[in-house]
Every structure is written in structure tokens, then in C-alpha cells.
Amino acid sequence: MSGRGEAMVAQRRLDSQTKHQRVIAALDAHMAAGLALSIAGLARHAGVSRKFIYAHRDLRAQIEKRAEQTNKAGTARAVADGQVTIASLRADAAYAKAQNGPLRERVRALEQRVSTMLGREVAGEIDPAAYEPPDQLRAQLETAQARVFELEETLADAQEELEAVREINRELLAAQNRSGR
Numbered sequence: 001m002s003g004r005g006e007a008m009v010a011q012r013r014l015d016s017q018t019k020h021q022r023v024i025a026a027l028d029a030h031m032a033a034g035l036a037l038s039i040a041g042l043a044r045h046a047g048v049s050r051k052f053i054y055a056h057r058d059l060r061a062q063i064e065k066r067a068e069q070t071n072k073a074g075t076a077r078a079v080a081d082g083q084v085t086i087a088s089l090r091a092d093a094a095y096a097k098a099q100n101g102p103l104r105e106r107v108r109a110l111e112q113r114v115s116t117m118l119g120r121e122v123a124g125e126i127d128p129a130a131y132e133p134p135d136q137l138r139a140q141l142e143t144a145q146a147r148v149f150e151l152e153e154t155l156a157d158a159q160e161e162l163e164a165v166r167e168i169n170r171e172l173l174a175a176q177n178r179s180g181r
Contacts, residue, residue: 023052027062027063037066
């Protein structure tokens with residue numbers, strides 16, 4: 001091989017080693033950042049083609065080995081976190097249940113307030129002169145209910161008196177019919 005050919009081969013080897021080191025650096029950076037390891041992501045980060053990584057089996061094997069180690073560590077961490085999470089979820093659920101009752105009551109009160117305000121607003125839009133506050137309407141309703149009760153009592157008394165008068169009338173007619181014969 002000529003001097004020029006050897007220089008080109010040496011340059012290619014140097015270029016390949018540089019790319020190899022950039023891929024390893026990208027691999028370390030991905031691992032440190034907790035990013036997912038993928039050939040495409042590492043190639044993009046290192047500024048090399050995916051073909052370069054696939055062509056170097058030792059590099060690809062190292063990536064796969066590190067990915068497997070990361071997955072095992074992540075699984076172990078997830079299992080440990082899961083055990084803590086179950087206890088914390090139970091505590092959170094108990095706390096949430098304790099908080100729900102007062103919050104529901106607060107929501108009901110707010111809904112009632114909004115309903116009253118909207119009712120007043122709508123009543124004011126329909127006929128502002130005819131609008132009466134709910135307290136006045138309740139008082140009028142109670143008065144009307146009391147009056148209805150009084151009238152029902154009076155009607156019941158009148159019906160009893162009417163029935164008594166009819167009975168007396170029947171007796172008188174019967175007595176008159178007996179004496180007139």
C-alpha cells in the first residue's frame with residue numbers, strides 16, 4: 001500500500017474511533033439523564049448514522065448490555081416504590097374520604113346560593129316590579145297554608161253540621177209521615 005493509502009486507512013480508523021467514543025459518551029449521557037436507550041436516539045445524539053452502530057457489533061453489544069442493566073435497576077426501583085406507594089395510597093384514600101364530606105356540603109351550599117342568585121336574576125329580568133324576595137314568598141306560602149288549613153277545618157265543621165241537619169230533617173219527615181196517616 002502506498003503512503004497515501006495508509007494515511008487514508010489511518011484517518012478512517014481515527015474517524016471510526018472518534019465516532020465510537022462519541023457513541024459511548026452519548027450512551028453515558030443518556031444513562032445519566034435517565035433517558036430511554038435506543039439506537040436511533042444514541043446515533044442522533046452522537047452525530048453518527050444508525051448503520052455505524054449496527055456495523056460495530058461490540059458497540060451494539062455494549063449498548064444492549066447497559067440497557068439491560070438499566071431495565072433491571074428500574075424494575076427493582078419500581079417494585080420498591082410500589083410497596084411504598086400502596087401504603088401511601090391507602091393513607092391518601094383515607095385522607096380523601098375524610099375531606100370529601102365537608103367539601104360535598106360546601107358544594108351543596110354554593111350550588112344553593114348560585115341557584116338563588118340566578119333565580120332572582122331571572123325573576124328580575126321577567127318582571128322587575130313583580131319580584132319578591134324568597135323570604136317574603138316563604139312567609140306568604142306559610143300564611144296561605146295556614147289559611148287553607150283553617151278553611152278545611154271550617155268546611156269539615158260545616159259538613160258535620162249539614163249531616164246533622166239532614167239527619168234531623170229525616171227524623172222530622174218520618175215523624176210527620178207517621179202522624180199524618
